[in-house]
Amino acid sequence: MSGEEIIVGKPKVATASLAGCFGCHMSLLDIDERILDLIELVEFHKSPINDIKEFQDRCLIGLIEGGCCNEDNVEVLRKFRKYCDILISVGECATMGGIPALRNTIPLEECLKEAYLNGPTVCNPQKQIPNDPEIPLLLNKVYPAHEVVKIDYYLPGCPPSADTLWEALVALLDNRPIELPYQLIKYD
């Protein structure tokens, strides 16, 4: 726990999906009945799981799914770093960019033209690339979370299994090192 702040009540966990597919969140829900044990141990704070949109309190753990593909992702990730004592990159996309980072080898302008003008299935009679100011600006490439803020732990997998997430959370809540058995981090 950082600083002199005193956390009252159960430790809080926040989660976010940035440039991800929500598969890592689904994996967290896959802990099945252990979710009942988890909510005895922690309180979920800002998260798509409970639809809390803004941080009201400091959190012990922040789980980040997905890397940063737009300015909104960067803003959310920086807030998580500010409000969470322990920040975890969950899964391939947060850790390395994942599937969204496949665009990193192609100039952004070319990606947009292919998606909105030239792609074989595109129907866009106005020949306009979306540019509404409400749409978060795309970054030139997709950045893994640790290239934007400091990350404390990385959980591998696409997605990390429910058991991996469970082991990691319980270890951190017990204030002991995360030790993932081989079966949880082999992928063949």
Ligand code: SF4
């Ligand atoms: Fe989805 Fe896999 Fe990325 Fe998780 S790591 S957000 S499951 S693609």
